[in-house]
Amino acid sequence: xxxxxVDWLQDPTALVGLFTLVILEVVLGIDNLVFIAILVDKLPPxxxxxxxxxxxxxxxxxxxxxxxxxxxxxxLTNPLFHFSVFSGRDLIMLTGGILLLFKSTxxxxxxxxxNVSEVTEARVYASFWVIVAQIVVLDAVFSLDSVITAISxxxxxxxxxxxxxxxxxxxxxxxxxxxxxxxxxxxxxxxxLGFLLIIGFSLISESFGYIVPKGYLYxxxxxxxxxxxxxxxxxxxxxxxxxxxxxRERTAEAVLRMLGKRNIVxxxxxxxxxxxxxxxxxxxxxxxxxxxxxxxxxxxxSSIMTPRIDISWININExxxxxxxxxxxxxxxxxxxxxxxxxEVVGIGRAKEMIINLADYNGMLKxxxxxxxxxxxxxxxxxxxxxxxxxxxxxxxLVADEFGEIEGLVTPIDVLEAIAGEFPDEDESPTIIExxxxxxxxxxxxxxxxxxxxxxxxxxxxxxxxxxxMAGYLxxxxxxxxxxxxxxxxxxxxxxxxxxxxxxxxxxxxxVRVTKVSTDNLICIxxx
Numbered sequence: 001x002x003x004x005x006v007d008w009l010q011d012p013t014a015l016v017g018l019f020t021l022v023i024l025e026v027v028l029g030i031d032n033l034v035f036i037a038i039l040v041d042k043l044p045p046x047x048x049x050x051x052x053x054x055x056x057x058x059x060x061x062x063x064x065x066x067x068x069x070x071x072x073x074x075x076l077t078n079p080l081f082h083f084s085v086f087s088g089r090d091l092i093m094l095t096g097g098i099l100l101l102f103k104s105t106x107x108x109x110x111x112x113x114x115n116v117s118e119v120t121e122a123r124v125y126a127s128f129w130v131i132v133a134q135i136v137v138l139d140a141v142f143s144l145d146s147v148i149t150a151i152s153x154x155x156x157x158x159x160x161x162x163x164x165x166x167x168x169x170x171x172x173x174x175x176x177x178x179x180x181x182x183x184x185x186x187x188x189x190x191x192x193l194g195f196l197l198i199i200g201f202s203l204i205s206e207s208f209g210y211i212v213p214k215g216y217l218y219x220x221x222x223x224x225x226x227x228x229x230x231x232x233x234x235x236x237x238x239x240x241x242x243x244x245x246x247x248r249e250r251t252a253e254a255v256l257r258m259l260g261k262r263n264i265v266x267x268x269x270x271x272x273x274x275x276x277x278x279x280x281x282x283x284x285x286x287x288x289x290x291x292x293x294x295x296x297x298x299x300x301x302s303s304i305m306t307p308r309i310d311i312s313w314i315n316i317n318e319x320x321x322x323x324x325x326x327x328x329x330x331x332x333x334x335x336x337x338x339x340x341x342x343x344e345v346v347g348i349g350r351a352k353e354m355i356i357n358l359a360d361y362n363g364m365l366k367x368x369x370x371x372x373x374x375x376x377x378x379x380x381x382x383x384x385x386x387x388x389x390x391x392x393x394x395x396x397x398l399v400a401d402e403f404g405e406i407e408g409l410v411t412p413i414d415v416l417e418a419i420a421g422e423f424p425d426e427d428e429s430p431t432i433i434e435x436x437x438x439x440x441x442x443x444x445x446x447x448x449x450x451x452x453x454x455x456x457x458x459x460x461x462x463x464x465x466x467x468x469x470m471a472g473y474l475x476x477x478x479x480x481x482x483x484x485x486x487x488x489x490x491x492x493x494x495x496x497x498x499x500x501x502x503x504x505x506x507x508x509x510x511x512v513r514v515t516k517v518s519t520d521n522l523i524c525i526x527x528x
Contacts, residue, residue: 349369438515439514445510448467482504
């Protein structure tokens with residue numbers, strides 16, 4: 001035997017045959033390897049390596065048995081029955097093809113439709129030996145062609161067995177990385193199952209005598225793999241682009257998608273994988289509040305403050321009767337106290353205390369009883385503003401611009417409204433009123449974030465512009481102060497909105513009607 005081995009090992013033709021046979025068996029075993037990777041995923045993680053090794057080892061034994069029975073295998077190509085052209089090989093191919101079609105179809109069904117039990121309950125794993133048996137049976141079917149091919153290519157049984165052992169060793173080494181790769185690329189699993197369906201059909205057609213050249217099959221598989229590779233490269237590049245955006249923004253978008261809110265960016269630039277939930281599980285108010293919390297840090301103080309024109313403040317130059325009447329008629333608990341203008345603020349007064357002072361000191365306000373005013377710059381973040389309110393006894397902050405001019409006033413209630421919606425004072429009306437189906441009357445001072453929530457759109461706010469109200473948005477688009485009745489029409493994805501100016505006061509838009517209209521009725525359109 002040793003002399004025999006030395007003889008063919010010294011024969012270059014035999015070595016070339018061995019190398020060719022190993023390559024052939026590895027290539028022909030790729031489809032088997034893919035199915036093994038899918039099968040072992042049904043086992044607990046700790047058993048998968050053992051199943052691969054044991055299954056392929058048993059499959060190697062079966063393959064060696066096939067090689068040892070060369071004379072019997074060669075007869076498998078002869079018809080078994082006189083009334084039928086089916087040979088033993090054809091029956092094996094037919095059975096294997098049907099089994100492969102069945103398993104691939106079941107796997108595709110589970111992958112496409114999803115397995116509810118894996119989401120709602122603990123995952124149920126398959127039996128270890130059942131998976132091993134499937135590996136052995138499928139390997140026997142897949143290896144039958146390669147064994148018959150090996151018999152026709154090589155004359156030495158030892159070469160065939162060595163080639164089978166080497167090919168099986170390569171498959172054992174490659175099966176684990178392939179399993180890991182498929183687990184991290186679900187789309188590739190579906191693609192591979194499609195390949196197995198093609199191979200199953202080819203086995204069945206071949207058993208009936210309709211031979212499909214293997215080159216066509218592998219060319220189709222190779223082309224599909226190249227397309228999938230390009231898709232993976234595209235997704236990876238999109239993921240890299242997405243990681244350049246702030247983590248806060250990406251996290252907020254992911255959470256809002258889970259709650260059922262409309263995405264605020266193009267889906268091509270979104271790589272965060274989120275689970276689709278039933279949006280009925282979350283009310284509109286709940287989704288809006290979560291949205292308000294997640295976007296709070298990105299908002300400017302000017303988007304939540306009371307503008308200067310609407311600030312109620314006490315002028316110490318007025319008579320005591322005028323001051324007393326103003327305090328009584330206004331529903332506020334605190335007032336800025338100023339000396340002629342808002343820029344000359346001397347303190348923050350509590351309404352109840354100022355009424356007592358006016359009564360006790362002959363109509364005079366005791367300025368030393370006032371609280372120190374809190375003045376913040378318009379660029380201060382809302383999160384920092386909240387920290388200031390926690391440390392301060394005053395629940396009012398005046399907002400100043402870079403020139404020291406007072407632009408507005410902000411309170412903790414304004415911060416809460418940014419999260420939970422409006423809480424109008426007694427002297428205020430809601431800034432957004434529904435006026436029939438798909439119609440709203442909106443105050444010009446309405447916050448754009450709130451408008452977006454009510455209209456269920458997400459394109460009104462533009463970070464490159466400094467407006468934060470409905471009036472500011474329309475002024476930016478009209479380019480000048482519009483006349484009453486002027487309209488601005490806008491398409492947002494599959495919806496169209498018409499903004500009509502109802503009222504203008506003191507060179508500002510004070511009231512707007514918004515109507516959701518059909519795109520067929522639009523005259524002036526700007527598309528996003």
